[in-house]
Amino acid sequence: MINYMDDLQLAELEHDVQQHGKPDLSFFETYYPKLSRSPEIQKTYALISKIARSNATVLIQGETGTGKELIAGAIQAQSLRAQQIYVTVNCAALPEHLLESELFGHERGAFTGAVSSHVGKFEQADGGTLFLDEIGDMHPSTQAKILRVLQEQAFVRVGGQRTIHVDVRIIAATNKELWEEMESGRFRADLYYRLNVVTLHVPPLRERPEDILILADYFRRKFAAEIKKVVGDLDEETRQLLSHHAWPGNIRELRNLIERAVLVVNPNHEITAKDLALTGKDYFAAGGRDRRREERRGPNLHTLNLEELEKTAITIALQRSKWVQKDAAALLGISARALNYKIAMHKISHSTWRKNAVPEP
Ligand SMILES: Nc1ncnc2c1ncn2[C@@H]1O[C@H](COP(=O)(O)OP(=O)(O)OP(=O)(O)O)[C@@H](O)[C@H]1O
Ligand SMILES: [Mg+2]
Structure with missing residues (x-):
């Protein structure tokens, strides 16, 4: 087989593996851009190195598991703030009221259980970088507050009075299509445009099959x-x-x-x-x-013979709809009458069907 790693210093790879912490980051930054055969990935990397050293807000979009978190880390590592603090927060992991306190902190007595004051992630990240992961899952009221910090680099702790000023670079990621979230009213348009200064679209693996092996x-x-x-x-x-x-x-x-x-x-x-x-x-x-x-x-295509594929699709649809032809027809996107015809053609039968049963319209 083609040995993709022959031209790489394997010693370095082994070194990466021994380093606890972020072994993938090194492969990702050092080797993957050189090895990847995907033009999309090449473009993404070129953009990463261009934008890393600015303070621009970066939005990373891509399906689950495409490497968004890794890219965020790579941007931070190449940025002028590489030596400064890197704080990450998963916006989807916390319920709404906890997320606000997590992000902005709270004063003592701000809510039941707030027995002491708490420094939020924005304050912790002062001078450094804040990675807001799963930003598409944020409640509208938190979105409004985030927008304010992005615009003014200032916020108020939950239950607080004092405005706190910070200097934070934001990297955000989401596996949702933020444009669609905005169109459907779940994501604020003003925040979308504020975040969308630099957007990296990470292609799913099936769109870069040349990289799988x-x-x-x-x-x-x-x-x-x-x-x-x-x-x-x-x-x-x-x-x-x-x-x-x-x-x-x-x-x-x-x-x-x-x-x-x-x-x-x-x-x-x-x-x-x-x-x-x-x-x-x-x-x-x-x-x-x-x-x-x-x-x-959906099924893996074991054949490209259309007739066989049709029979397989019909059988699966029937199994899923517990052999109710009307429901199976809906799954298949054809009329019950057309399905009935095809069932006869492919000689599919099932014990629950009366002889010569005609599906209800
Ligand atoms: N180019 C790459 N090289 C090596 N490992 C990678 C690469 N891209 C992703 N990975 C690995 O794949 C896994 C998923 O990556 P990551 O957590 O960054 O995905 P994600 O896009 O943030 O996913 P999610 O939306 O589910 O949070 C991690 O274990 C990561 O190390
Ligand atoms: Mg992630």
Whole structure:
């Protein structure tokens, strides 16, 4: 197989692995831009290094697991504030009232349970960088307050009077399409435009398939080095499977899959399809949870023969709708009459159907 990492200093990789903390960040910053074959990724990196050294607010958008947190860290690490404090807060993790106090702090007695005053994340990040993760999940009232800090670099603690001035660089991330959130009224337009000074769109893994095997090989080496196990390459079938998987969980999913494969593969052996926990294929027909996930995602195309695909789609739709033809037709986006015709054509039958049953309109 093509050995993607041959031209890299593997010693450096091993060094990364030994460094506790952020091993991925180093790979991500040092190697990935050089290794990636995706023009989108190249563009993203070029932009990262251009904007890192400014104080501009950065918004990172991308599906779950695409590496937004890593990019935020990389921007901070390359910024003029690299040596200053880096504070991160997950806006989705806290209920509304706690989030405000978490961000802006509170005075003693501000609310029941506020027995002492609390310094919020904005104050903690003074002089440095604040990473607001999952910003698309924020309540409108918090959005209004964030907008004010962004505009004035000033805020008031919950239950407080005094205006506190800070100097904070903001990096925000979301896996929602913020434009759509704004259009539908869930995200404030003024905050959207304020955040949207520099936006990085991280493409999902399925849109950069040229990078799948590069990353897979990196994770294989990384996890093998971590547990000091000699692990062979990915065999041909495995590489085919990885290349054609849809990766709804993006790089996180790939990472977890390879970590597991490295654990279960026999030492000194190649990684084979059975070492992967990918579902959908016959030999992966295990795990109920994975199968449910697979169902949501839709079937893997085992053939391109349209007639066979149609029969498969109809059968799956019928199974999901408990063999009620009317519901299955709705799932398939065709009329009940058309479904009935196709059922006869494909000779599909089920014990719960009366002989010659005609679906209700
Ligand atoms: N280019 C990359 N190189 C190495 N590891 C990566 C890369 N991109 C992402 N990862 C890894 O994938 C996982 C997910 O990345 P990260 O947490 O940054 O995703 P995210 O976009 O913030 O996801 P979410 O929206 O779910 O929070 C992490 O373990 C991260 O280290
Ligand atoms: Mg994240």
